Amino acid sequence: MSSQLADISRTPSADTTPPTIAPRDLAGLATANAAPAARPAGADKAPAATAGDRATSAARAHHIGTNADTGERVADAERGRRVGVDVNEHATVAQRGHRVGAGAAWRRWLLGALLPVMALVALELAVRSGLIPANLLPAPSQIVDTLRDLGAQGLLGHIAASTARVAAGFAAGAVLAVLLGAAVGLSRHVEALLDPTFQALRAIPSLAWVPLLLLWLGIDEAPKITLIAIGAFFPVYMGVASGIRGVDRKLIEVARLYRLSSYALTKRVLLPAALPAILTGLRNGLSLAWMFMVAAELIAASKGLGYLLSDGRETSRADIVLAAIALLAILGKISDSLMAVIEQRSLAWRDSYA
Secondary structure: OHHHHHHHHHOOOHHHOOOOOOHHHHHHHHHHHHHHHOOOOOHHHHHHHHHHHHHHHHHHHHHHHHHHHHHHHHHHHHHHHHHHHHHHHHHHHHHHHHHHHHHHHHHHHHHHHHHHHHHHHHHHHHHHOOOOOOOOOOOHHHHHHHHHHHHHOOHHHHHHHHHHHHHHHHHHHHHHHHHHHHHHHHOHHHHHHHHHHHHHHHOOOHHHHHHHHHHHHOOOHHHHHHHHHHHHHHHHHHHHHHHHHOOOHHHHHHHHHOOOOHHHHHHHHHHHHHHHHHHHHHHHHHHHHHHHHHHHHHHHOOOOHHHHHHHHHHOOOHHHHHHHHHHHHHHHHHHHHHHHHHHHHHOOOOOOOO
């Protein structure tokens, strides 16, 4: 057994000889080795297909973006159209409201003029029919004729003199009343100091001041303007003091919680809350200024509506007296209407009943 194994080890085996490979097999082997590295036939078309997809996607996105922009523009245009329509509707409503307000104002004016016109017509008919003596109560047509005659004799000068005195006296009295009224309304100590004296002086009739003013200031313009200022002072003072004292305490507490300064508290809380009473006091003071003007011009005036009243009384001409009274009524109404316009615009924020 061992000898046989030795023979086998000494004899070379046929399997240990390297195999011989034919050229044809080499070509096939090269083809087989190269085949995995080769790209598939359809691989070269993949980039072109991807580029096409990208181009299509870009075109689609551009189309979508264009449509979106167009849609947004259309939507914006539609919104703008709607906004324009709304603005036009609001403007139309505002114009209608303005027209309605103007129409209502004219109706109120006509309604307010109805009673005086009826009274004048009735008086004209009563005088012409002899029910009322013409020398005691002239007809309105005669008063118009008297006004025409006075116009040729310098009536405008009388009106200008009286208006200037009222303006000066009212301005002086109103300014002083606003300052003192505000001090009384803001401070209980000032109220205790000044208010009792002012209330006592307020009860004095206007004519009671005339002799004292004549003694102190003479018969020039100073006593007339002073008397008018006294007449305008008390209504304005009462309006300012009562308006400030009537401000709701809760508003003051809220303002203090927000740490408003005294100036800001007065400007933003006290003044708006007290403004209705202040303006009412100013209107009352202006009407009393016209009343005190008559008393002032009765002192020793040589021009003015009060002078016309005195002249008509001395000459026993009731038409001149009634003409001066009519002018006083007209001027007082004009000035009160101006104050009413100021009051309406100043209190436009107020949500009131009327």
